[in-house]
Amino acid sequence: MGEFELIARYFTRPTPQAVLGVGDDCALLQPADGMQLAISADMLVAGRHFFADVDPRTLGHKALAVNLSDLAACGARPLAFTLALALPTADAAWLEPFAQGLLALADAHGCELVGGDTTQGPLTICITVFGEVPAAAARRPGQPGTQALLRSGARAGDDLYVSGTLGDARLALEVLQGKLSLPEAVFTPARQRLEQPTPRVALGLALRGIASAAADVSDGLLGDLGHILTRSGVGATVDTSLAMPLLASHAHYTGAAGQFEQDIGTARALQCVLSGGDDYELVFTAPPGQRAAVQAAGTASATPVTRIGQIDATPGLRLVDARGAPVTGSFAAFDHFA
């Protein structure tokens, strides 16, 4: 199977929204008047971001999900994406399920595959995704405004929230790496979180005009929160007593604390929740006056939201327990070159 047959067979589809899809030198998108295009690119490398023998269907899902998660963090509505794919061989048994997983998620979000590239090489997936957000009045002269959720909007006194659950993807990764053993009933849903994350697109859209800042949690909660703090010039206090309930796997052990300690352990659980990575949840801030609106956004998007702390004027990140006493520990974010 040659390059052009491969593209025609697996990656050429109708594009009712785009002016022009796959098959020319460029794709053409026409944003509606007054809309801005939100753009994000992610590259996934075999052996680094996924196991080379992972189910190609879940890989197709995840490759797009991590990009949709960036749109979610900006409150952008998905429109389209390009796919650049390096493959060792043009293998139909791999391409068919990969395309199915990819395009099923794309269809669920009305996100059209409009172009890309395929080549022979070490298995690498690069997706660039496009969404739209309304423009807004300029805040400063010469600087167009936007209704996108940005990392830079957090203000002292804002509440700090996270969506969904955290840390289970990392637990599953540690099982697959042979560092941990978990009962099947705990591992199976955790593995689902690792391999088929749910981008929080509906929540991101619902938070437009409510949240003051947002980021997606891809490299670990504290690391990604750190980006908000740096860009906003603020600090934060996080209540770590909420960490255990945020770990979905923890619910399995209700009433069996001894077994939880034996299987996972509090220290590992805290590490996974605070800096595990691969969660694809949203960490976001909102003024206290928006508490009801935040909960309503969570309900409307069928996404749990948990208030985990607050934004402070003092720079830095402070971890505290339920009584406000400091918690110490090293919770470095994932670094792709560390």
Next chain:
Amino acid sequence: MGEFELIARYFTRPTPQAVLGVGDDCALLQPADGMQLAISADMLVAGRHFFADVDPRTLGHKALAVNLSDLAACGARPLAFTLALALPTADAAWLEPFAQGLLALADAHGCELVGGDTTQGPLTICITVFGEVPAAAARRPGQPGTQALLRSGARAGDDLYVSGTLGDARLALEVLQGKLSLPEAVFTPARQRLEQPTPRVALGLALRGIASAAADVSDGLLGDLGHILTRSGVGATVDTSLAMPLLASHAHYTGAAGQFEQDIGTARALQCVLSGGDDYELVFTAPPGQRAAVQAAGTASATPVTRIGQIDATPGLRLVDARGAPVTGSFAAFDHFA
């Protein structure tokens, strides 16, 4: 050097045109009212598209040039791009010149680096580029029109043109592969064509409203012309007697035909011109009534254009000599999985 320091040091720059550049979950672009966004993505893999030890400065140039060439083929004005980069190590001695080569070409075209991704992995470069073209009145109900040059617009009776020169990049590749030996005076400019191609952006813009169809020549003239023919439902006749003058290296041998045959040979030269690849010229069509306008577009953009044949109603590609007699030969286009 970690991922974030790497991005901050080499790839974070002011973006006066974009609403938001590097540093958030998404970049934000706001096309002017009535403009469409032209989008193209290319992935370059070490060992497949370039030698791993190639000068990183020229690699940075080429990685963007091949994408700008796609915008040129659509007649789109460059706006911005994203860069996703997998690197074996975060090596400043490589990143510094790579970024310089990349950003020098970007600056020359007013094309802003607005986002991307960096990760550890086999050296792979994925650039997605964005340009703008004016919309146009819809040609069919429900199908927005465009002023972009498309592959699908060629009509029987149109003239067939190619820009610049062809085949020299392939000659240089064959020297680097040890298949051929050339005098330094011939090899040096040919290598420049291979490693630092010039995207024909100005010509593409000048051809808007004049050319009926266009494609960029990346996989070889006949292969890329084939895409125009397929998408337009037409055929073409190409005068191969023009091939020798199209090879820039041929000019070196003026008055020394014997030496040309010894160094390169007519058969190899023809192969390089017709299907060498890596040329990044434009192949395009225009009605005969536009001949003066085509030449004026070439002059205005300081880009030579050569009429090499014509579009026929009969499907297929016919090669002829100066007297119109058929020329036979196998000139397969480059296939990334062949």
